[in-house]
Amino acid sequence: MSGKYIPWAEPYKIKVVEPLKMTTLEERKHAIKEAGFNTFLLRSEDVYIDFLTDSGTNAMSDAQWAGMMMGDEAYAGSKNFYRLEAAVQKYYGYKYLVPTHQGRGAEHLLSQAMIKPGDYVPGNMYFTTTRFHQEKAGATFVDVIIDEAHDSQSLHPFKGNIDLQKFEDLINRVGADKIPYICLAVTVNMAGGQPVSMENMKQVKALADKHGIKVMLDATRGVENAYFIQQREEGYANKSVAEILLEMASYTDGATMSGKKDLLVNIGGFVAVNDWDIFEELRNMVVVYEGLHTYGGLAGRDMEAMAIGLEESVQDQNISSRVRQVEYLGKLLEKADIPFIKPVGGHAIFLDAKRFYPQIPQEEYPAQTLAADLYVESGVRAMERGIVSAGRDVKTGENHKPKLELVRLTIPRRVYTQAHFDVVAYWVEELYHHREKAKGLKMVYEPKYLRFFQARFERL
Ligand code: PLI
Secondary structure, eight states, X not given: XXXXXXXXXXXXXXXXXXXXXXXXXXXXXXXXXXXXXXXXXXXXXXXXXXXXXXXXOOOOOHHHHHHHTTOOOOSSSOHHXXXXXXXXXXXXXXXXXXXXXXXXXXXXXXHHHHOOTTOEEEESSOOHHHHXXXXXXXXXXXXXXXXXXXXXXXXXXXXXXXXXXXXXXXHHHHOGGGOOEEEEESSBGGGTSBOOOHHHHHHHHHHHHHTTOEEEXXXXXXXXXXXXXXXXXXXXXXXXXXXXXXXXXXXXXXXXXXXXXXXXXXXXXXXXXSXXXXXXXXXXXXXXXXXXXXXXXXXXXXXXXXXXXXXXXXSHXXXXXXXXXXXXXXXXXXHTTOOBOSSOOSSEEEEEHHHHSTTSOGGGOHHXXXXXXXXXXXXXXXXXXXXXXXXXXXXXXXBOOOXXXXXXXXXXXXXXXXXXXXXXXXXXXXXHHTGXXXXXXXXXXXXXXXXXXXXXXXXX
């Protein structure tokens, strides 16, 4: 090995383009005010580079578009369902599949099927919609992620890991019969897209099995997690991402999936399990809330695109270029000394708003402010992942106060080129240069559920 840098490039070329619109500073100042300083409320046509989310923003391949023409739009028994079912069985290994319109549809069904009021659901950090559905079904969510995950400067290679002691303490405190399952997210979105090690998954499964507790995977970004295991965990360097993914799933009893991420589609999801009784309950409920059990709120063509996307997603060169794009942006920001979460995660760069805007207290929404300011500065849209996203404790009504106050620059899959990342890094750096001028926000409208989507703010 000479140690010489070998350049890499995306394993695809561009066939269709969508023009981007540039706006003026004045137009953006007006747009963000109209949007109540919430980037979710901007019109997408007022956005230049859209790093709001990697959810449903994927560019599909020519094979997926061709697959859309193969949609079997039968109400019952569509052939695309059977194709998707076979792909899930092959790559994730679960026996039974229920399609849903997206991830939260799957979370809704699983929570209703498995949780009784008064139960507890441990998880490796919360995700907004996941915790919402667990709480709506009557459970108390308990964070059992390792402490390093809450530390923006810890360089732990598997910051998504479950703290087995915290999990065991919960079992001892409330009793295993009050814990229907542990929710294991791979990667952990709110921690910065951080992975879970295979070793940790094995140990979680062993502890859960000992107490008769199921392990339910949030497989939304599991392919990204498998890639990190291949890159970082001893014994996996020579295994394919597909092999690693299958092993990961083998330590779980089922999964919810938002196909809008890893699976390279714009809509779709599923819940898959190995246990017939749970499947039966899910299949009973899907017809009430989503659609028949062979389409779950999707068109046949959507299931076909998801089945093809699933196969593309596990190709090593797909996932390696995906994560390397994120790393590329990370390197540019690192050179400029911008504070962000390290190690770089699988789907996004998370700016550390507490260190970016140390003068703004958490009650004045530093991350919300930073996301709004970045838009005004550059037309780049990002997302708050801090106190606004964390919401309120359902019992006390108090604000959750997360240690992490972050702005997520989320990279859609197969959509942007390195030149776009250069532009984004340039503008983040510009903003950082005059960071001391920033002033916080006050919330003037707070929706009842998942407030970050629609809350409105005014400048202090
Ligand atoms: O947006 P859905 O309903 O398809 O999926 C919900 C969901 C579940 N789990 C995880 C880890 C997610 O990241 C997730 C959705 N994430 C969004 C929308 C995001 O912007 O990160």
